[in-house]
Amino acid sequence: MNSALMLRRFICVNASATLSSVAPSPKKKPLIFLGSPQVSVTVLEALLDASSAPNSSFEVAGIVTQPPARRDRGRKVLPSPVAQYALEKGLPSDLIFSPEKAGDEAFLSTLRDLQPELCVTAAYGNILPTKFLSIPLHGTVNIHPSLLPLYRGAAPVQRALQDGVQKTGVSLAFTVRKLDAGAVIASKRFQVDDQIKAPELLSLLFSEGSKLLIRELPSIFDGSAKSKAVPQDDSEATLAPKIAPDEAWLSFDQEAFVLHNKVRAFAGWPGTRAKVLVLDDKSGQQNEVELKVITTRICQSTEVLNGEQDCVTFKKGSLVFPCGGGTALEVLEVQLPGKKAMDATAFWNGLRGQKLKKL
Structure with a gap:
């Protein structure tokens, strides 16, 4: 991997402490995880735990996240929570990617070299172009914290609470070019307490979404998920635009x-x-x-x-x-x-x- 790729890399202080779950293994199906904020860490943790099981059929072959940004009230430039977690777990720094855009040609070339069978997104925060979506063999699946087709968009939990909904949920769906419009593989519904706030509800939904993902991974890898996934009814779709x-x-x-x-x-x-x-x-x-x-x-x-x-x-x-x-x-x-x-x-x-x- 030379510098011409122009991809940001993170320095791993303890590069020798690599995870067995992400070590190259031709016997396991390579999976790429895309996520950025703290709620995404829950999903990555579940994937790493599942991939390290003796009977696991997949490995986390790479992580894609947002570039470092100013945090702690703007005082420091730090990697995303997902990148920080991965480094703390000893993930090799050359498996952590943070392109400015998911359509960057250098990044896509690297992704093709990894030959992923599946990509998983959870609050990644970047639009995935068609040329990205065409790379993984079994497609890309997304954990979305709403009952799709309701609240498609950047702020589903916030807009649902703002509307005062009494029920919401989390969906596991295939990613297509149209925003949050892919067929739904599985979902789970929850009652909404009238005092719960967005951070707590987000944490709950991504935690439950990670369980849905781990449960459905076998069907995604064997192809049966595509036949059972339910297409969304676009006429019932509502939007959850980004908060200003x-x-x-x-x-x-x-x-x-x-x-x-x-x-x-x-x-x-x-x-x-x-x-x-x-x-x-x-x-x-x-x-x-x-x-x-x-x-x-x-x-x-x-x-x-x-x-x-x-x-x-x-x-x-x-x-x-x-x-x-x-x-x-x-x-x-x-x-x-x-x-x-x-x-x-x-x-x-x-x-x-x-x-x-x-x-």
Whole structure:
């Protein structure tokens, strides 16, 4: 592998500690894994564990992930969580690829040399072109955290929570050129708790998705999965577009259930924010403050709505914000800029008698 390939490589500190599951073995079917964020690590871990079993028919022959990026609040350029995990497990650095695009010719040439029988994606974060999809013998399969054809796209869990769904799930589907439109090999349905947030639900769905994958690998390798996979009904498809940072702001003109669902959906990234006014009756001073709203619930009591329309009150450990339609939202946890997260009681006590109004 010469430098002309122009592929980023990672330096493996302990290159001698290689995994037996990824050592070249002509007897095992080569599989390539594509993933990037922390939730993808769960899937890679399951594949490595399964490939190391005595009766395993496959090996993880390579890993494809996003290039290193700034993490830890932008201070350091670090490899993706998947790359970090692979290096910690002793995966040889020349088996970890991070092309800028999955259609890069140098990368595709390397992929062809590996002769994969199957590619598996789990939150890889890059579009796979036709010339990529034509390489693996048995195709490419994807773990998608929704019940396809619902919520096709970049943010299925976030958009499902934002919509307030009571049921969702995870699908194992073949990858085709059209976004998340391939035939579904298997799926699993779950009830959605009305307090669960996106990071927790994502973790659950990818964990269960990895179990579906390991269960179905034999049928994928022997070809029977293609005959049993169920084509999606495009007429029932819904989209889950990528979240924009400016969606993070809360508008208290909306009803409480809309805001509560948004807080759950955008937890982790980009988070949800609100602007409030802090008033000091003694000095007459007014300060506008930005709050990151972390945890909420829908207020079930009408007693808290008897004050001024814009006044935020405090009751039983929560900040109560009047919302649209005569509803109210209880905010249980907040964070001020540059500060650590705190519960509503600590924030209210810090006001020292000052009033709070929503903006």
